[in-house]
Amino acid sequence: MTKELLQDIADSQMVLIGIGKEMEESYQGMKEDTFYGPLLAQAEAEEDSAAIIQYLQCHYVRRHPDHRIKKAYETLTALLEGKNYFVLSLSEDDYIFNSGLDRERIVTPCGGFRKLQCTERCNAEQESLVTDDKVILQVLEEIDNCNGDLSSVDFPVCTDCCGILWFNRIETPGYREEGYLTQWEKYTKWLQGTLNHKLCILELGAGMEYPSVIRFPFEKVAFFNQKSVFYRVHGKLPFLTEELSERGFSIKTDAITFLSEEGNQG
Ligand SMILES: [Zn+2]
Structure with a gap:
């Protein structure tokens, strides 16, 4: 994990996390x-x-x-401690619900x-x-x-x-879909509240599966929020659009490895 990311999370008022299929069992x-x-x-x-x-x-x-996935969620939990965050996850394996993350701040539309x-x-x-x-x-x-x-x-x-x-x-x-809609409403409200706030966006392993859920909307959020920084972590598809090159970081590492690298506890 990069020093820049740890610093940006520390400096941010809100943290938006997107978890893609790369993190899934x-x-x-x-x-x-x-x-x-x-x-x-x-x-x-x-x-x-x-x-x-x-x-x-x-x-x-x-x-x-899977111990590596469990560990990845432990790292993420430590990373988000004390922060105002929301996690949007495409995973269907429920590791996230057995982590220390706050269930009220999680939505799993799949x-x-x-x-x-x-x-x-x-x-x-x-x-x-x-x-x-x-x-x-x-x-x-x-x-x-x-x-x-x-x-x-x-x-x-x-x-x-x-x-x-x-x-x-x-x-x-x-x-x-009613299985996740209550949380989805919370998520969209939370997201509306990010505008004009220092927002750190961290996309973990979200490729082109359901890109309209995480990948495209996150780019849009980053584009419209001038105070945001955007980290896209993916083993194969870490690339960012040209517009985000100044506030964006593209990290070509699979999300589980990224979260299990040494020295990531800050
Ligand atoms: Zn029936």
């Missing part, structure tokens, strides 16, 4: 794993395979969190593993999302104890159509 190694491999193969044969795979991924990420929903096939009127963590913890426990046989796991079902509930994630058919 990759689930690499699940297929080869002796526990998850056979379960994934069984899931593939099921009608609702994509939903069941979500549960297996949720189990994987909660039981075997969803994650904290809420369940039925799909677009369901006839039920906009039924509310299932947000009871106990339901999810129960499934995870059943997966722990399933002895390699998914048929012994009772996946939660919709009270209306009896189909398996999916996680409230962007790839779920009929994704229910």
Whole structure:
């Protein structure tokens, strides 16, 4: 991490963070794993395979969190301590909710593993999302104890159509955006309040996935706020537009490595 960034965060009144897919859990190694491999193969044969795979991924990420990603969030938490910040994240792995960051200052428009929903096939009127963590913890426990046989796991079902509930994630058919809208409103209000304030913008690993959520709007915010500085960190796509060259820093390092470099605690 650069000295300039630490100084700019210290000097700023507000800090806007964007987290992209580069910071996200990759689930690499699940297929080869002796526990998850056979379960994934069984899931593939099921009608609702994509939903069941979500549960297996949720189990994987909660039981075997990636230490580098965890560490990256610890660094970020330390970096933002005492600051007026907001984090907009495209990650769906929920590491951010298990970090020390303030949940009230986070919005995750792609969803994650904290809420369940039925799909677009369901006839039920906009039924509310299932947000009871106990339901999810129960499934995870059943997966722990399933002895390699998914048929012994009772996946939660919709009270209306009896189909398996999916996680409230962007790839779920009929994704229910109300899962993040309350936080989104807070975010847009907070963002409006950044104008004329010394703002430090830090974009971490946001490439061209959903560029209209982080990448393009952040450039615009930086462009219109003359008191802002903009750091774009990405392993492959760190490039900045010409207009931002004076107040912008382009760092060609993947976001997790960037946050785990030595000497980043300031
Ligand atoms: Zn349903």
